[in-house]
Amino acid sequence: MTKSNLLEVNNLSIHFPTISGRVEAVAGLSFHLKKGETLGVVGASGSGKSVTCLSIMGLLPKKAKVISGEIAFYKKDGTKLNLLAASSTELQSLRGKEMAMVFQEPMNSLNPVFRCGGQIMEAILLHEKTDKKCAKDKTLQWLARVQLDDPERAFRAFPHQLSGGQRQRVMIAMALACNPSLLIADEPTSALDVTVQRSILNLLKNLRNDW
Ligand SMILES: Nc1ncnc2c1ncn2[C@@H]1O[C@H](COP(=O)(O)OP(=O)(O)OP(=O)(O)O)[C@@H](O)[C@H]1O
Ligand SMILES: [Mg+2]
Missing domain, CATH: 3.40.50.300 (P-loop containing nucleotide triphosphate hydrolases)
Structure with missing residues (x-):
């Protein structure tokens, strides 16, 4: 039996406006993770690993701008939630x-x-x-x-x-x-x-x- 997806990140792009211009922290990132699966993310320092993690947890700094994308998370009760559109109360309870x-x-x-x-x-x-x-x-x-x-x-x-x-x-x-x-x-x-x-x-x- 194929396991169902737990997390779907689609075309995620995140920028930071800084005084020296715009920093593209994450550019068009997509990956899917199934229940029980382990995914290792490898990348150079500054390539956006931590920013990606924070965006999933709903803990991005306020000045971060999500330019595009969707992060779908499937809750234990089976409901699908777009984490990027979830309220802070919803995220806190997750x-x-x-x-x-x-x-x-x-x-x-x-x-x-x-x-x-x-x-x-x-x-x-x-x-x-x-x-x-x-x-x-x-x-x-x-x-x-x-x-x-x-x-x-x-x-x-x-x-x-x-x-x-x-x-x-x-x-x-x-x-x-x-x-x-x-x-x-x-x-x-x-x-x-x-x-x-x-x-x-x-x-x-x-x-x-x-x-
Ligand atoms: N609060 C912030 N303000 C401005 N730029 C930021 C901020 N946080 C992260 N960035 C920028 O976003 C990019 C991605 O950073 P991130 O911390 O996700 O990298 P990383 O892959 O986790 O690196 P490392 O392996 O060193 O932990 C970097 O260019 C970083 O400078
Ligand atoms: Mg990091």
Whole structure:
């Protein structure tokens, strides 16, 4: 049986007006992604990979101009949504539950003043009708699933008390905690050393196989 599409990007072009002229960040990009499929995007620095990711998540900077294109996303209930035309409320309700992103530098996406566990619990409580006890159990399960040696410690830790690789594992746990059907990872390992890079990529591969 052929799997159905999860994401369809068609003829996407995005520009940035700058004082030195217009920057063409993405030019006529099209690709389709099926459910369960992994797509790797390769390109030189500045070729528009991050801008593409942000446009899917609805997180483009205000000054970005979408010149053309459509980004169709198929929700878990089967409905199709053009992400570029979706309201900010709609996009907010999709983020976490239907799609999630792991950024290059986890220190920028984790809030430094809150403990890691609480941040994951918050994401779960936002999207799922569940109580704090269940959200905590689920958080600890996820921290174990991303192979943090001591999930209880990671739960209680502030982001700066963890290593870069551990923080990225926390981010992956947070991204997957609400079972999104789309996970976008924008160079999730480039801030890490080579051996940690390999273990994080293996982790993502294994998690995908279990999905
Ligand atoms: N906020 C912005 N304002 C102006 N130009 C921007 C902005 N964000 C991105 N750009 C430009 O858009 C283009 C694509 O940037 P993008 O960050 O998507 O590249 P990338 O492929 O992710 O590169 P890297 O591999 O270095 O992460 C670049 O020319 C960049 O300068
Ligand atoms: Mg980038």
